Amino acid sequence: MPLKDFFGKRKKYASIPSEKAKVDVPEGLMQKCDNCKQIYYRKEIVKSLYVCPNCGYHHPMTAWTRIESLFDEGTFQEWDAGLTSANPLNFPDYEEKIKKDRQKTGLNEAVVTGTGVIENNQVAFAVMDSHFRMGSMGSAIGEKITRAIEEARKESIPFIIFTASGGARMQEGLLSLMQMAKTSFAVKRFRDSGNLMISVMTHPTTGGVSASFASIGDYNFAEPGALIGFAGRRIIEQTIREKLPNDFQTAEFQLEHGQIDKVIHRHDMKKMLGKILSMHADGR
Amino acid sequence: MAPIMEFEKPIVNLKEKIKELKAFTENSEIDLKDEIKTLEERLAKLEEDIYGNLKPWNRVQMARHPDRPTTLDYVERLFEDFIEFHGDRLFGEDEAIVSGIAYYKNQPVTIIGHQRGKDTKENIKRNFGMPHPEGYRKALRHMKQAEKFNRPIITFIDTKGAYPGKAAEERGQSEAIAKNLMEMAGLTVPIVCIVIGEGGSGGALGIGVGNHVHMLENSTYSVISPEGAAAILWKDAGEAQRAAESMRITAPDLKKLGVIDEVIPEPKGGAHRDIDKQAAFIDQVLEKSLKELKELSSEDIVEERWQKYKKIGSFQTV
Numbered sequence: 001m002p003l004k005d006f007f008g009k010r011k012k013y014a015s016i017p018s019e020k021a022k023v024d025v026p027e028g029l030m031q032k033c034d035n036c037k038q039i040y041y042r043k044e045i046v047k048s049l050y051v052c053p054n055c056g057y058h059h060p061m062t063a064w065t066r067i068e069s070l071f072d073e074g075t076f077q078e079w080d081a082g083l084t085s086a087n088p089l090n091f092p093d094y095e096e097k098i099k100k101d102r103q104k105t106g107l108n109e110a111v112v113t114g115t116g117v118i119e120n121n122q123v124a125f126a127v128m129d130s131h132f133r134m135g136s137m138g139s140a141i142g143e144k145i146t147r148a149i150e151e152a153r154k155e156s157i158p159f160i161i162f163t164a165s166g167g168a169r170m171q172e173g174l175l176s177l178m179q180m181a182k183t184s185f186a187v188k189r190f191r192d193s194g195n196l197m198i199s200v201m202t203h204p205t206t207g208g209v210s211a212s213f214a215s216i217g218d219y220n221f222a223e224p225g226a227l228i229g230f231a232g233r234r235i236i237e238q239t240i241r242e243k244l245p246n247d248f249q250t251a252e253f254q255l256e257h258g259q260i261d262k263v264i265h266r267h268d269m270k271k272m273l274g275k276i277l278s279m280h281a282d283g284r
Numbered sequence: 285m286a287p288i289m290e291f292e293k294p295i296v297n298l299k300e301k302i303k304e305l306k307a308f309t310e311n312s313e314i315d316l317k318d319e320i321k322t323l324e325e326r327l328a329k330l331e332e333d334i335y336g337n338l339k340p341w342n343r344v345q346m347a348r349h350p351d352r353p354t355t356l357d358y359v360e361r362l363f364e365d366f367i368e369f370h371g372d373r374l375f376g377e378d379e380a381i382v383s384g385i386a387y388y389k390n391q392p393v394t395i396i397g398h399q400r401g402k403d404t405k406e407n408i409k410r411n412f413g414m415p416h417p418e419g420y421r422k423a424l425r426h427m428k429q430a431e432k433f434n435r436p437i438i439t440f441i442d443t444k445g446a447y448p449g450k451a452a453e454e455r456g457q458s459e460a461i462a463k464n465l466m467e468m469a470g471l472t473v474p475i476v477c478i479v480i481g482e483g484g485s486g487g488a489l490g491i492g493v494g495n496h497v498h499m500l501e502n503s504t505y506s507v508i509s510p511e512g513a514a515a516i517l518w519k520d521a522g523e524a525q526r527a528a529e530s531m532r533i534t535a536p537d538l539k540k541l542g543v544i545d546e547v548i549p550e551p552k553g554g555a556h557r558d559i560d561k562q563a564a565f566i567d568q569v570l571e572k573s574l575k576e577l578k579e580l581s582s583e584d585i586v587e588e589r590w591q592k593y594k595k596i597g598s599f600q601t602v
Binding site (some may be wrong): 030082083084085086088091092108138139142143146168169170172173174175176177178179180181182184185186187188189190191207208210211212213214215216225228229230231232236237239240242244248249258259280 | 314325446447448449450452453454455456457458459461462465466467469470485486489490493505507508513516517530531532533538541543589590593594596597598599600601602
């Protein structure tokens with residue numbers, strides 16, 4: 001046993017919340033903010049797009065809620081909805097995990113792609129959903145994003161991506177890593193064709209996703225408070241043997257260090273994207 | 285002498301015994317020729333059994349061997365007139381990546397590689413071969429130059445990963461790697477990448493996108509270290525061996541998956557046993573790669589690379 005463990009306080013008992021305690025807020029009616037713990041009517045927080053009315057914390061959104069919040073009504077059309085992961089390495093338990101998340105989220109993969117209209121601008125779109133395998137990127141995600149970017153290039157319309165991902169999907173080994181290259185190649189072809197790409201990083205955008213398409217839009221934006229970075233906080237702390245500041249790797253931190261163009265509040269997102277899209281359309 | 289790995293101990297022990305017997309015969313009247321011969325046959329068989337059937341974890345150990353040859357060991361043997369150039373022109377010089385120009389069989393080429401140290405002092409200087417953003421940006425600067433002057437690019441991959449540090453994050457580690465991936469997609473000169481040691485995730489890929497990607501037989505290439513994967517998946521870094529097997533990180537496995545092109549053989553017992561021979565094995569594959577790619581127009585080089593990566597992946601439709 002290392003010496004520090006000997007002196008450190010050790011928790012003797014693990015506290016497992018009872019089933020009753022877990023649902024201390026009546027399901028469906030009330031919701032608690034993950035950040036400030038304030039309790040609200042669910043209706044209220046849904047109306048504010050899952051932004052806490054008290055502290056402004058941006059809760060993760062599902063892909064479909066995001067899509068609804070951004071597109072002009074009835075304009076969104078999905079692409080490749082049935083595309084999902086295989087298990088190329090026969091990795092233990094992988095298929096079960098995918099199956100479980102498909103049931104849980106109603107999605108076939110952690111990204112929804114398609115086309116739609118934002119404030120009168122036709123765009124191609126990809127939105128990741130961290131509720132599905134933490135938004136980790138495997139072959140299916142790489143393929144869907146690549147196809148969406150290629151489609152946008154052929155149609156000569158802007159491409160917007162909302163990222164939310166813990167990184168590459170381990171269960172697909174190096175095939176996952178190669179999706180970083182594949183998607184970045186597609187971005188290169190797209191950007192070289194003179195079309196506009198916008199990346200909006202939402203909580204969290206880390207690892208292989210932050211080190212590929214998320215960081216190479218013509219514009220890179222982020223939602224307030226989103227965790228954005230390459231390596232995990234714990235790994236960095238272990239490597240450099242010091243505590244990192246609380247705001248480390250937040251959207252605001254990245255803004256301060258010149259890594260992103262702008263932090264955009266979720267309530268302003270549709271309007272801001274619409275404005276930027278229009279300005280680019282008018283310039284062509 | 286090279287540190288001995290657990291799995292090769294039987295070989296080393298037997299070799300010792302043969303050596304002892306030989307020394308003994310020299311100073312004595314007793315003839316042990318037959319015994320020695322038998323033992324030598326046994327040794328050959330043992331080597332075949334052990335080195336011929338390396339488990340993924342054994343290859344991880346090989347790839348991490350402290351004496352494993354590094355980029356500069358191969359540069360010295362494969363190229364002529366290597367001139368190293370430094371700096372990213374933005375922030376600083378990162379010695380975890382070496383980069384420069386040289387002749388390869390009378391053809392000017394650009395060489396870029398991760399560089400580890402072989403002892404503590406050198407490792408500190410080289411940051412254990414783990415680059416900061418400026419390393420990737422230096423590499424990109426040199427790749428662009430290669431394109432301008434029509435030089436093929438050869439990269440050597442040998443890193444545990446991009447450095448997970450505070451400064452690296454502040455200066456945009458993600459962006460540096462992402463940008464390299466994107467820009468390498470468009471380079472009009474051939475890129476040949478060779479994984480010589482550990483291919484650690486995005487940190488490897490940042491200089492690892494090529495028309496051809498080859499791996500030494502006992503090198504590894506992985507999306508996350510086996511220890512890291514085990515800690516996340518099974519909450520136990522001790523399950524690293526299991527993770528190494530499940531993730532298919534060895535050269536033969538990755539060849540089967542279609543992610544790499546050629547498996548470059550290693551001398552018996554690993555690259556560190558005979559660096560000259562290893563360099564010669566690399567030479568054969570490299571020469572063939574460059575010859576093939578030389579036939580392509582610059583448009584075709586870009587197109588071929590895109591087609592290669594576009595295909596990678598395995599998925600299904602429901």
